[in-house]
Amino acid sequence: MVGTERKHVSFPRFADSPSGSNLAHHVVYVHFPSTFETLLKEYYIYDEVAIVSAVGGALGLFLGFSCLSVMLSAIEAAFRIKKF
Secondary structure, eight states: OTTEEEEEEEEEEOTTSTTOOSSEEEEEEEEEEOOOOOOOOOOOSSOHHHHHHHHHHHHHHHHHHHHHHHHHHHHHHHHHHHHO
16 A cells, blocks of 8 residues: 555563563554655755856965965065165
8 A cells, every 4th residue: 555654562461460471562554644755855055156256266265375376476585686
């Protein structure tokens, strides 16, 4: 049957049971419709705006470090020239 689940439930009987057996099991099968529903939904983690902003932020960071290194090199060269 589609949409149903089958559960196995066992109950032990011990020596004090009316039947007098040492240990036996009663088995009960319970059938009930599943209460769970599977929902599958796909979506993009990055949309166009997020990709552009992430790439732009990384490029801006690297460009800033490059400009900083050029400026520091220029300042260092100016101090070397001034010493002589």
